[in-house]
Amino acid sequence: MTEYVLRFVAGGVIVSIFSILGDMLRPKSFAGLLGAAPSVALATLGIAVVEHGSNYAAAESWTMIYGAIALACYSVVVCHLLMRFHLAALPSTIVALAVWLAVAFGLLAGFGGAA
Amino acid sequence: MLVKLSSDALKQTRWYEYGVRFLLGGLATVFAGIMGARFGASIGGLFLALPAIFCASATLIESHERRAKEKAGLSGRRRGQEAAALDAAGAALGSLGLAAFAAVFHLTVSASTAGAFAAAIAAWAAVSVAAWWLRRRLRIVSHARS
Numbered sequence: 001m002t003e004y005v006l007r008f009v010a011g012g013v014i015v016s017i018f019s020i021l022g023d024m025l026r027p028k029s030f031a032g033l034l035g036a037a038p039s040v041a042l043a044t045l046g047i048a049v050v051e052h053g054s055n056y057a058a059a060e061s062w063t064m065i066y067g068a069i070a071l072a073c074y075s076v077v078v079c080h081l082l083m084r085f086h087l088a089a090l091p092s093t094i095v096a097l098a099v100w101l102a103v104a105f106g107l108l109a110g111f112g113g114a115a
Numbered sequence: 116m117l118v119k120l121s122s123d124a125l126k127q128t129r130w131y132e133y134g135v136r137f138l139l140g141g142l143a144t145v146f147a148g149i150m151g152a153r154f155g156a157s158i159g160g161l162f163l164a165l166p167a168i169f170c171a172s173a174t175l176i177e178s179h180e181r182r183a184k185e186k187a188g189l190s191g192r193r194r195g196q197e198a199a200a201l202d203a204a205g206a207a208l209g210s211l212g213l214a215a216f217a218a219v220f221h222l223t224v225s226a227s228t229a230g231a232f233a234a235a236i237a238a239w240a241a242v243s244v245a246a247w248w249l250r251r252r253l254r255i256v257s258h259a260r261s
Binding site: 026042 | 118119120121122124125127128133136137138139140141142143144145147148149151155156157158159160161162163164165166167168169170172173174176177193195196197198199200201202203204205206207208209210211212213214216217218220221224225228232235236239243244247251
C-alpha cells in the first residue's frame with residue numbers, strides 16, 4: 001500500500017511540474033512537447049530500479065519505446081480529429097485512446113519485449 | 116516567434132485544475148505500476164507512455180482559449196480546438212523525445228541508475244527540441260516557396 005501511495009504522490013508531483021512548465025511556455029506547439037514528457041516514467045522507473053533491479057527497469061524501458069511510438073500516432077490522430085472533424089478536445093482525446101492501445105499492443109505483438 | 120517563459124498564463128489556471136492534473140498524474144503512475152505488477156515488465160513498460168493526462172491538459176487548453184475569446188465577445192469554440200490541436204502536434208514531436216528517453220535509459224541503466232536518468236532526460240530534451248526546431252524550419256521554407 002505504501003508503495004502505491006508513493007507512486008501516486010511522485011507521479012502527481014512530477015506531472016504537475018511538467019504541466020505548470022507547459023502552461024508557462026510559448027509558443028503553444030513548443031509547450032506541447034511537454035505533453036509527451038516522461039513524467040510517469042520518471043516516477044515508475046525510479047521505483048522499479050529500487051524494487052526489482054536494473055534489468056527489470058531496462059525491460060520496462062524497452063517496451064516504453066513502443067508506447068512512445070503509439071503516443072506519436074495518438075497525438076497525430078487527436079490533431080486531425082480536432083482540425084478536420086471539429087470534435088471537442090475531450091471526445092477527441094478519449095476516442096484516440098483506441099489508436100494508442102492498438103499501436104502499442106501491435107508493436108509488442110510484432111516485436112516482443114526485451115530479451 | 117522565440118521560445119518564451121511567462122508566468123501570466125498561470126493566472127488563467129483555476130486552483131482545481133492543478134488538483135485535476137495532480138490526481139490524474141498520480142492515478143496514471145499507480146495504474147502503470149499495477150499493470151507492471153499484474154502482467155510483467157513488458158506490458159507495464161507500454162503504460163509508461165500512456166497519454167493519461169493528455170485528455171485533461173488538452174481540455175484545459177481548449178477551455179482557456181475559449182474563455183479568453185468569449186471575454187472579448189467572440190465565439191471561442193474554433194480557437195479552442197486549434198489551440199488543443201497545436202498542443203497535440205507538439206506532443207507528437209515530443210513523443211520522439213520520449214522514445215529517445217526510453218532507448219537511452221534502456222542502454223545505460225545497467226551501468227549507473229543516476230547516470231541513466233540524467234542521460235535519458237538530456238536525450239528527451241535534445242530530441243524533442245530538435246524535432247520541434249526542424250519542423251519549424253521546414254514550415255518556414257515551404258511557406259517561403261509558396
